Amino acid sequence: MAAGVATWLPFARAAAVGWLPLARKTMPKPPVDKTSRSDEILYVNVSGVRFQTWKNTLDRYPETLLGSSEKEFFYNEDTQEFFFDRDPEMFRHILNFYRTGKLHYPRNECIQAFDEELAFYGIVPEIIGDCCMEEYRDRKKENQERLAEDTEANEGMDTPLPPDSTSRERLWRAFENPHTSTMALVFYYVTGFFIAVSVTANVVETVPCRPLKGTVKDLPCGEKFQLAFFCLDTACVLIFTFEYLMRFFAAPSRGKFVRSVMSVIDVVAIMPYYIGLVMPENEDVSGAFVTLRVFRVFRIFKFSRHSAGLRILGYTLKSCASELGFLLFSLTMAIIIFATVMFYAEKGTKGSSFTSIPASFWYTIVTMTTLGYGDMVPNTIAGKIFGSICSLSGVLVIALPVPVIVSNFSRIYHQNQRADKMRAQQKVRMARIRLAKKATVNAFLQYKDDRSLGDRDSDSTALIAVKNRSAFEHQHNHLLHCLEKTTNHEFTSEMNYSELCMTESVGCRTSRSTSLSSQQAAPNSNSSGCCPRRARRRAAMRLANSTVSVSRGSIQELDTLHIKTTSIPPQTRSSLNAQTHDFLKPNCGEPDFSAAIISIPTPPANSPDESLPPSPIPIPGILRNTRATAYIQDSVKISSL
C-alpha cells in the first residue's frame, strides 16, 4: 500500500467503531504497538551532505534499506547519524521518494548510475511514477541494446581464431571478415571487380554498335561481338560459381547459409547462364530464356557484401516493413477511390483516355506521386476538380510514413557507426587492460623476489620497496602465493608462455652439457598439452643461454643472489609450459623448492617476463591442458649474472 494510505490507517481503524453495534461477536484484540509513539528526526549523512527526516517518513517503506533495520549497519555512534558513502545528488531523489511516495527519474543522470543507486537502497525501479516511467524505460532499453551490441562486437569478428580451428573455420572467417588475412582481402577485391565487370558487360551488350559491313541496321554490341561477351560472361560466372561453392563448403551451418538472402542472390545471379547452356536453341523457349537473362542484373546486389551502406538500407527497409505496408495500403485505397471517381467524371467526354477504371489507375498514380506525365488529362470541370484533390492528397499520404522510415534509417546507420567506433576503442582498451595485467603479474613476481630478499639479507633499497607497497598489494600477493602453493604450480609470464609455444619449431638443441647444475631432469613423459616438448626444449635452450631476469629492471642485481644451492633433487618438470621456469622462488624453507641454476652468461638477449597473467582463469585452462601427474618439485631458476 502506498505510504500515504498508511497515514489514514489509524483513521480507518478508528472508524471501525461504527461497526460495533452491528457486530454479533466480540472484536479481536488489536495488535499491541510497542514502538514509541513519538516521532524522532533522523540524521542521514551522505558523503558529507546532511539530510534530516522524520523516522516515520523512512518507515513508510519497510522493504527498503532505509526503512528496515538494514540501516543500522550504517549507523555511526560517534556522530549519531547514518553515514552512506554514496552520491548525495542521487540521494536527494531517493529521499523524495520516501517523502512524496513517488519516485522520479532525473533526466540528466546516467541510467546505470541511477539503477545502481536504486539497487543499493533496495528500491524496485518499477515504482517510478508515470511522469518519468516512459523516459526511464526508453533510456534503459537504449542502454541495454548498446551493451548487447558491444558484447556482440567483442565476441565477434576481430578476435583471433583459436589455434586449433579447422581449415573450414578459417575459410569461413576469411569470407566473412576479409580484413583478417591478405588472401581474403585479395579475393574480396577480385570478386568485387568481377561483379563490376559483369554488370558493365550486361549493360554495354545492349548499346547499339556500328553495323557490320554490308548491313544497314544498327546492331547491339552484344550481337556484334557475341563471342567476346560470351567469354566474359563465362569467366564471371565461373568465378561466382567458385565463390559460391567455397562459401557453401565453409559455412558452419549449410542449411542456414542456403536460406540466407545473399546466397539466394548468388544463385539467381548465376542460374541464367547455366540454364542458357542447357537450353536448346529453340524459338519458343528462347523467349523465356531472354526473360531469364534479366535476372543477370541481380549480380549488382552482390555488391551488398562489399558495401555496409547497402546492407543498412536493406535492413532499414526490412525493419520498416510495417510502415511501408501501411504506405502501400493507403496508397492502394486512394488510387482505387480516385480512379473510380475520375472514370465516372470523364465518362461522358468524347475521345477521353479514361477508358476504364484500371486505365484510370495509371492516371491516379502519376498524379498522386506528382509526376504528371500528361499522357492522360481530364477534360471536364468535375474531372479537373477531382484531379487536383487527387494530387493534393497524394502528397499528404506519401509524406506521412516517410519520416518514420527516415528516422529508422538514421538510427540504424548511427548504430553501425557506433559499432565501428566501439571496435576501435576496444582495441585500445584491450591493450591497456593487457598492460595493466602484466603490471600486476610483475608486481607479484617482484613481491616474491622481495620477500626472498628480505629473508636473506637486508638490502635496504629492496626493503624500502617492499614497505612502499600498500597493505592491499601485500595481501593480494600473499593470496597469489598461497594459490601457487596450493596448486603446486607457479605463475609465469604470458610472453614466456607464447615463446614456449612458438619455439618448438626453433628446435634448439640443448647443450645440456653446458648447463651447470642444471637440474633439468628428463622432462616428464606424461606431459601433454600445448607445448610440453617445446617447454622442454625451451628450458634447455634457456639453460644454454643464460636468461633472464625474472622480474623487471632493477631486480637484475638481485638475481645474482638467488643462486641457491640447496638440495637439488632431480627435478621433475611439470608439463605445464609455464612451469618451466624462471622464478625466483622465495626461500620458504621448504625442502621441495630448490635450487637455482646458474647459466652461462651467454647473451641474455631476451628478458621476457615470465609470468602468466595472474588471473585465475588461465590457470585452470592450463591445468586442464595438461595431463601431467608430476607436479613441479623444484623450479628451474635461471638468473642472469
Place this chain on the structure above:
Amino acid sequence: MGAVVGTLTMQTKQRRRPSRDKTDEELEMATVCHRPEGLDQLEAQTNFTKQELQILYRGFKNECPSGVVDEETFKHIYAQFFPHGDASMYAHYLFNAFDSTNNGSIKFKDFVVGLSTLLRGTLREKLEWTFYLYDINRDGYINREEMTEIVRAIYDMMGKYTYPALKGDVAQQHVDAFFRKMDKNKDGVVTLEEFVIACQEDETMMNSMQLFENVM
C-alpha cells in the same frame, strides 16, 4: 495556404485564452487551499496532545497538500484498505459522518475532531457518533431503510469471495436482528436514547469498545 492561415489564427486564439483562465483558476485555488486553526485551539477542542496533533497533521498534509479531502479522494483511500469488495458506499456514509459542516470536504479540523471522539472520547460520545453515522438523513431517527443501507454497504466491503458464501437476504436478517435488539418500543425506528441504552446493555459491544482504546 489556407491551412497556414488557419494554424496562425488558432495560435493567437489560444494565447488569449489562458489569461482569462488564470484568474479563474487562482480564485479556485484560493478557496480550495485551507489552513487549520492554531495548534492550541485544536488541542483545546480535542483530546490529543500537541505532539499527536503534529504527527497527525504532518501525515494529513502530506496526503492532501491543499488541506482538504474531497469525497472522491476519501473513497479512493478507503477502497485501498478493502480491496476485496466495494467500499464506496460505506466510505460515502463515513465521509458524511466526518464532514460535520456538510460542505463536501473534510478539513483537518473535522478529521481530528472525529478521531478524537472515536479514540479518546467517552462512551456516550462514541455511541453518539455511531448513531450519527447510521442516521443518514440526520433526522434523529434510524429507520429500517437507513439501517439496511448501512448494513448493505458494510457487506459490500466484504466482496464476493467469503466463507460462508453471502446469500441474498443476509443483510436483511442482520437488520432484523439489529432492530429486535435496539428498538425497544417497537415503533419501527431507533432513537438516540434507545440506541445508547441498548448498546450499554450489550456486553459484547462493551468489550469490543474497550479494545479500541489504543488504536492511535
